[in-house]
Amino acid sequence: MDRRMLIAGNWKMNGSRAALDELRAVAAAVEAGEAGDLELLLCPPATLLSAAREILPASVGVGGQDCHANEKGAHTGDVAAEMLADVGATYVIAGHSERRADHRESDEEVRAKADAARRAGLVPVICIGETKAQRDEGSTLAVLGEQLTGSLSDDADATNTVIAYEPVWAIGTGDTATPEDVAEVHAFLRKQVELRFGSRIADGMRILYGGSVKPSNAAELMGVADVDGALVGGASLKAADFLAICKAARGV
Known part of the structure; x- marks a missing residue:
């Protein structure tokens, strides 16, 4: 099946209104046709979501970085998916490793947020992603399989769910998994989805990735x-870097 390539940028806890100029640069490039057949998504901090939606063309998605499992209620500081x-x-990111580590989010909580x-x-x-210790002990696939199973609901499908494999040891470190490692993991993940949901x-x-x-x-x-x-x-914080990644992806 032909799957449309998605390039998503996660700004994490970075960006003030001054950073909106980077979004304007992305918008200009997209309007000039530089995105081609790619689908683009940018996930700035919640404070900039409304402005991002106004700046970016409709063809570029805007996403949250997290959401609460409940629609509303006494959850100070949280944001509901409906608010996003x-x-x-x-879109909204669910279960990023920094949330899993810093906020002790379990697979069950991630699944509830995805729902x-x-x-x-x-x-x-x-x-989903493994730590360096888990990688070193050879449990990468076991860890990823458990996270995938626990984080996906039975109603997940190709139209309402995206999976992102982010090895924890490679996030923000400058280290990157080898193409061979990535191929092994992604093939494994797709097989796990097939076994549960069908081909x-x-x-x-x-x-x-x-x-x-x-x-x-x-x-x-x-x-x-x-x-x-x-x-x-980090490379999504600067339009020039993000667009260079998009250009590289278009050439594949």
């Missing part, structure tokens, strides 16, 4: 079998 949708978001996203009409980008859903579900993706390695990583795009961290 209300300001124009179409909340779908309830609000958003597509969750469900993140039709597995063939259509997009699996992104994340972890120190940058212009210099994007083409190699995006050319790996079963890689359907990237979840980009």
Whole structure:
């Protein structure tokens, strides 16, 4: 099945209103046709979501970085998926390793957030990844299989779910998994989806790679079998870098 490549940028806890100029540069490039057939998604901090939606063309998605499992309530500081949708978001990241580590989010909590996203009409980008210790002990696939199983609901399919593999040891470190490692993991993940949901859903579900993706390695990583795009961290903060990654992906 032909899966449309998705290049997503996660700004994390970075960006003030001055950073909106980077979004304007992305918008100008997209309007000039530089995105080609790619689907682009940018996930700025919640304070900039509304402004991002106004700046970016409709063809570029805007996403939240997290959401609460509940629609509303006494949850000070949290944001509901419905609130994200209300300001124009179409995606939300769920279960990023920094949330799993810093906030001790379990697979069950990630699944509840992904369900909340779908309830609000958003597509969750469900993140999974192993630590360096887990990798060194040879348990990468076992860890990823457990995270995938626990984080996906039975109603997940290719239209309402994106998976992102981000090895924890590669996020923000400058280290990147080898193409061979990425190919092994992505093939494993697609097989796990097939075993649970069937070949039709597995063939259509997009699996992104994340972890120190940058212009210099994007083409190699995006050319790996079963890689359907990237979840980009630091390199998405600058339009020039993000667009260079998009250009590299288009050339694959």
